[in-house]
Amino acid sequence: MRKILATFINESRLFAKDLAGMALLFLMPLALTVLMALIQDAPFREYQDIRFEILWVDEDGGKMARQLGAELEAIPQFVLIRTLNDQLLTADKAQELVHKGSYKLAVIVPQGVSAEVANSANQVANELGAKLGAPGKLPQRESRKVALEIYFDPVIKQAMKLSLLNALEKQVTRIQAEIILARLENRLDEQAADSSGPGLRLQEKLQAVQLREISSGQNKTTQLTTNSVQHNVPAWALFGLFFIIIPIAGNFIREREDGSLMRIKMIPGSSFTILLGKLGFYIVLGMLQFFIMLAAGALLMPLLGLDSLQIGNAIGSLFLTVLVVAATATAYGVLIGSVFQTPNQALPFGAISIVILSAIGGIWVPVEILPAGLQQLAKLSPLHWALDAINELFLRSGFILTVWKQLIILLVFALLFFLIAGITESRRRR
Amino acid sequence: MLQIQQLEKTYKNAAEPSLQGLSLQFSDKSIAGLLGPNGAGKTTTISILCGLVKADAGKAFLLGMDVEKEREAIKRRIGVVPQSIALYPTLTAMENLQYIGMLYGLGSSLLKERINQYLQLFGLEKSAHKAIRYYSGGMKRRANIIASLLHEPELLILDEPTAGVDVQSRNMILQFLTEYNKLGHGIIYTSHLLEEAQQLCDEIAIIDHGRLVVQGKPVELMQEQQAQSLEQVFLQLTGSSLRD
Numbered sequence: 001m002r003k004i005l006a007t008f009i010n011e012s013r014l015f016a017k018d019l020a021g022m023a024l025l026f027l028m029p030l031a032l033t034v035l036m037a038l039i040q041d042a043p044f045r046e047y048q049d050i051r052f053e054i055l056w057v058d059e060d061g062g063k064m065a066r067q068l069g070a071e072l073e074a075i076p077q078f079v080l081i082r083t084l085n086d087q088l089l090t091a092d093k094a095q096e097l098v099h100k101g102s103y104k105l106a107v108i109v110p111q112g113v114s115a116e117v118a119n120s121a122n123q124v125a126n127e128l129g130a131k132l133g134a135p136g137k138l139p140q141r142e143s144r145k146v147a148l149e150i151y152f153d154p155v156i157k158q159a160m161k162l163s164l165l166n167a168l169e170k171q172v173t174r175i176q177a178e179i180i181l182a183r184l185e186n187r188l189d190e191q192a193a194d195s196s197g198p199g200l201r202l203q204e205k206l207q208a209v210q211l212r213e214i215s216s217g218q219n220k221t222t223q224l225t226t227n228s229v230q231h232n233v234p235a236w237a238l239f240g241l242f243f244i245i246i247p248i249a250g251n252f253i254r255e256r257e258d259g260s261l262m263r264i265k266m267i268p269g270s271s272f273t274i275l276l277g278k279l280g281f282y283i284v285l286g287m288l289q290f291f292i293m294l295a296a297g298a299l300l301m302p303l304l305g306l307d308s309l310q311i312g313n314a315i316g317s318l319f320l321t322v323l324v325v326a327a328t329a330t331a332y333g334v335l336i337g338s339v340f341q342t343p344n345q346a347l348p349f350g351a352i353s354i355v356i357l358s359a360i361g362g363i364w365v366p367v368e369i370l371p372a373g374l375q376q377l378a379k380l381s382p383l384h385w386a387l388d389a390i391n392e393l394f395l396r397s398g399f400i401l402t403v404w405k406q407l408i409i410l411l412v413f414a415l416l417f418f419l420i421a422g423i424t425e426s427r428r429r430r
Numbered sequence: 431m432l433q434i435q436q437l438e439k440t441y442k443n444a445a446e447p448s449l450q451g452l453s454l455q456f457s458d459k460s461i462a463g464l465l466g467p468n469g470a471g472k473t474t475t476i477s478i479l480c481g482l483v484k485a486d487a488g489k490a491f492l493l494g495m496d497v498e499k500e501r502e503a504i505k506r507r508i509g510v511v512p513q514s515i516a517l518y519p520t521l522t523a524m525e526n527l528q529y530i531g532m533l534y535g536l537g538s539s540l541l542k543e544r545i546n547q548y549l550q551l552f553g554l555e556k557s558a559h560k561a562i563r564y565y566s567g568g569m570k571r572r573a574n575i576i577a578s579l580l581h582e583p584e585l586l587i588l589d590e591p592t593a594g595v596d597v598q599s600r601n602m603i604l605q606f607l608t609e610y611n612k613l614g615h616g617i618i619y620t621s622h623l624l625e626e627a628q629q630l631c632d633e634i635a636i637i638d639h640g641r642l643v644v645q646g647k648p649v650e651l652m653q654e655q656q657a658q659s660l661e662q663v664f665l666q667l668t669g670s671s672l673r674d
Contacts, residue, residue, distance in 0.1 A: 006532035010518075010525075017520040017561075259516030263577065266480055267533045268505035274533065 007277025014251075015285070021247065026289060029240025033293050036236050037306055041228040052164070055094040055106035056080040062114020064175060069109075071171045078167075091149070098151040105156070105164060108149035116146045117176055125183035134187045148172065229297055229307045234390045235363045237293030238383055241326060242354045244286045245333035249346045251278075252337025279330050286326035314399040321393060321403055325386040328410045331417035332382070338421035357381040362388075382413045431585060431616040432456040432479070437488035439474055439640075448474040449640040451488070456633060461607065461617040463631035465624065467668050471640040472620045473513070476589055479618075480510050493585055493616075509583035513590045515570045516577070519563035523554055523573045526562060527580060534581040541580070548576040551606065568599030575603065579610075586610065588619040592626060604630055628660040638668045 015022055054072065058065045072078050081103075082089060094106035122138040129137075148168065152161055255261040264274055297309030311318060333350070340346035358364065360374060361381030370378065378384040389406035392398035433455045440447040449471045456462035466472050477483035479492055481501040490497045495504050517526045524545065531541040549555040552572040557565065562573060575591060586607075592600040607630065611617050621627050627634055628648045635645040644651060644667055648660050657663045 002535070003533055006529055010521075010529040013521060013525055014518060258519070259512040259514035260518060262480075262482060262512050263510070263516040263530070264533070265482060266505055266508075266510045267530070268502050 003273040004277040004280065007274045008281045011278055011281035015247075015281075025244070025247065025285075026292060029236065029243065029289060029293060030296055032240065033233055033236040033296065034300065034304065037228050037232040037297075037301060038304065040232055041306055044228040044231070051079050052077050052105065053079045053081055053103055055089055055097060055103050056082050057089045057091050057094050057106065057108045058082070059091065059111045060109045060113045061111075062118075064114035064117040064179070065109040066114075067175050068171055071175065072168070075167065095151050098153050101153055101155065104153045104160075106151040107168065108151075110146060110149065112144070113146050113148070116144060117179055119143065120176070121180040121183045124180050125187050128184055129187040132188065136187070138183060138187065227307045229301045229309050230394065231366075233293060233297035233301070233309045234394060235358075235387055237290050237297075238325065238386050238390065239354065239358045239363050240293060241286045241290045242329045242332070242358070242383060243351070244282055244289070244326075244329050245336055245350045245354065246347060248278075248282050248330060248333025249337035249340070249350050250343055252334065253340065253343050253346055257342075275334075279327070279334070282330045282333065283323065283326040286329055287322050290322050290326070310394060312394045312397060314393050314397075317398070317400040317403065318390075318393050320400060321386075321389045321407060324407045324410050324414075325382075325389075328382050328386070328414040328417070331414040331421075335417040335421045338424045354383075358383050360384070361386075382410055385409045385413075431458045431460065431493060432462070432618060433489075433491040434475070435489045437475070437478065437490060438486045439471075439478065439483065440486060447640055449478075449485070449488075452637060452640055452642055453488075454635045454637070454642050454645050456616075456618060456635070459611070459614055459616045460632040461611050461619070461630055463627040463634040464618060464620045464637065465622075465627055465634055465664065466620075466637040466643075470638045470668075472637065473589060474640075475637070476510075476587060476618075476620065479587065480508075481505070506581075507583055508585045508587060509578035509581065511575050511578045511586065511588040511591050513593065515562070515574050517562045517570070517573060520561055522559045522561055523549065523565075523576075524558045526573070527577060530577045531580045536580060544580050544582075545576075548579055552576055553602065566596075568595040571595045571599060571603065575606075583615070585616040585618065588617070590620055590622070592621065592623065600626070624661040624664055625659070634660070636664060636667055643667045 056069055056072075058069060069080055069082075073080050084093070084097075091108045094103075094108065097103050098106045119141055120143060122140040123143070126137050126140055150165070150168070152164075252261075255264070265271055267274075294309060294311060298311065299308075302308045336346050336350045336353075340349065358381070360370075360377050361367070361383035362370075362378060363383055367375055367378045367384060385406045389398075389403040389410075392403050392406070396402070435453050437449045437452040438447065439449040452471060452475065464472050464475060474483060478485050478490055479497055481497060481504070484498070492504050493507055497504060517523075518529075521529075527545045527549075528541065531545065536544065545558075546555070549558050552575070554569060554572055554576070557569060562570060565573065571591065571594075575588070578586065588607075591607075592603055595603070604626065607617055607619070619630075631648060633645070633647050634651070636643045644663075646654070651663050652658070652660065655663045655666055657666060
């Protein structure tokens with residue numbers, strides 16, 4: 001135990017002497033994490049809380065057009081622009097502005113839409129009323145084809161376009177249904193005018209099934225939606241943690257080159273305890289780095305106008321998970337330091353391999369959107385399992401029993417790395 | 431102190447074997463010199479003795495113990511001074527020695543006492559808190575030796591301990607080795623400096639191409655070869671062609 005402690009202290013001393021290295025090890029991942037969260041904030045918000053400006057041209061002016069405008073304005077994501085420079089928008093102007101890319105979307109409500117909806121509602125009410133034996137008839141004429149005209153900026157993403165169309169269609173359908181039901185209800189109410197009972201309230205009755213969003217997690221008190229901070233901070237913090245392989249590999253190679261390793265090997269019963277001391281130091285360093293990133297996510301990001309990182313409630317499980325991840329990263333550093341002969345071989349390989357493992361592991365983009373082949377390949381990256389475990393804890397209210405599989409896989413990676421490093425070292429003796 | 435029997439070693443991808451049936455022995459508690467031109471097999475021999483490299487064939491015994499089977503026990507009783515400065519350059523001499531002493535399991539007070547004793551003996555007490563990288567070549571060599579002495583080994587193995595040092599430092603190191611030997615400790619060392627070996631060693635072994643060329647006391651070898659110096663003996667036996 002004394003030798004482990006001595007090695008831990010020695011590594012701390014060595015690290016403390018390299019102030020620039022120490023600063024880089026903490027500041028570079030921090031800068032990367034903050035930058036990535038800021039850069040990806042807009043794309044994340046695009047699908048969540050960005051407000052969409054819709055050029056709204058009401059050439060109809062009727063009840064249906066007014067109601068549709070009001071319904072869309074009630075949706076927080078939509079802002080209806082009816083005038084520009086104190087002038088009422090025209091269809092030509094709206095089309096021109098969308099074509100120039102100044103706005104993403106324009107909706108033209110042509111003249112006669114409200115009248116056509118009313119006529120259509122009257123037709124339905126009359127037909128149903130007649131079949132039910134209701135007296136009288138609402139005014140009706142032959143149907144004419146009318147359509148809302150929608151202009152999209154060509155650069156708009158397909159998913160966004162479909163969402164907007166769906167939202168519009170839903171509103172139009174709902175308003176039409178409401179008008180039809182109101183007319184039908186009026187006709188039937190007239191038929192039963194002599195009875196003193198309550199009205200039919202058809203619209204209420206037709207809303208039997210509603211949608212209600214419920215947290216999928218076990219802990220109903222936390223309901224998280226992913227955002228730039230929630231995705232980027234854990235992902236890039238893991239990426240930064242794995243970069244600890246650079247000082248580890250560099251240290252191992254330097255010790256081999258300058259003869260310190262030979263001296264260590266000549267000290268009785270020390271190789272394993274010294275290795276434990278070194279590993280302990282780098283594991284603690286990696287964990288410290290990771291938790292600093294999380295603290296930045298929780299405290300610094302809101303100061304930059306971003307969301308605050310939510311780390312869930314399973315702090316003990318998080319600590320254990322980060323411990324295992326740091327041990328895996330350290331083991332990978334030992335492997336790189338053992339396999340390669342010089343820093344010139346080890347450092348570029350180590351750095352680029354981390355970039356590759358992070359790319360296939362879902363650090364850059366979620367694994368779910370990768371092609372099927374790459375999704376299988378992701379399983380070979382320890383970063384994938386690390387991120388999966390962290391997301392489980394942060395987003396799905398996970399705890400140790402829900403991440404044990406990921407932790408076991410990470411430990412298998414670590415053991416494999418140590419095993420290969422051990423075999424390499426023993427071959428070197430031959 | 432050392433027995434080597436038919437030691438053989440060929441490194442992977444090497445064109446020639448490093449050791450080809452090397453056999454030699456040094457008597458207990460002597461100062462023994464392992465000499466030879468570049469590529470003779472000196473460093474390979476020392477690496478096998480220290481357990482850092484495995485021999486392909488043959489046996490080696492240090493202090494009566496098999497170097498392959500009793501490695502841990504041997505480590506407790508020997509000290510090895512590598513040719514390179516095997517210290518952390520960014521740490522001070524004090525920090526380096528504290529760490530190495532703790533790895534040898536020395537208690538705090540004993541370690542402090544030994545560090546101060548050897549720093550004083552080697553003239554480094556005033557530079558104890560200076561980083562090794564700021565030391566001169568001679569100071570680094572002296573600190574390198576102290577690091578192998580803290581546990582006071584029965585046998586000290588030194589690989590080129592005076593390479594690249596000034597005359598004063600070399601003189602100091604050789605004087606120390608003589609004194610250390612007088613206290614009953616054995617010393618095996620390698621060197622290219624034959625005059626130094628002639629002055630210091632009780633016995634020497636000259637090896638070349640991984641084989642023993644000659645072994646004995648320096649004075650007797652000079653008489654046998656009718657040479658004025660050990661350097662003459664060396665050149666007569668190993669030739670004057672250049673070695674890589």
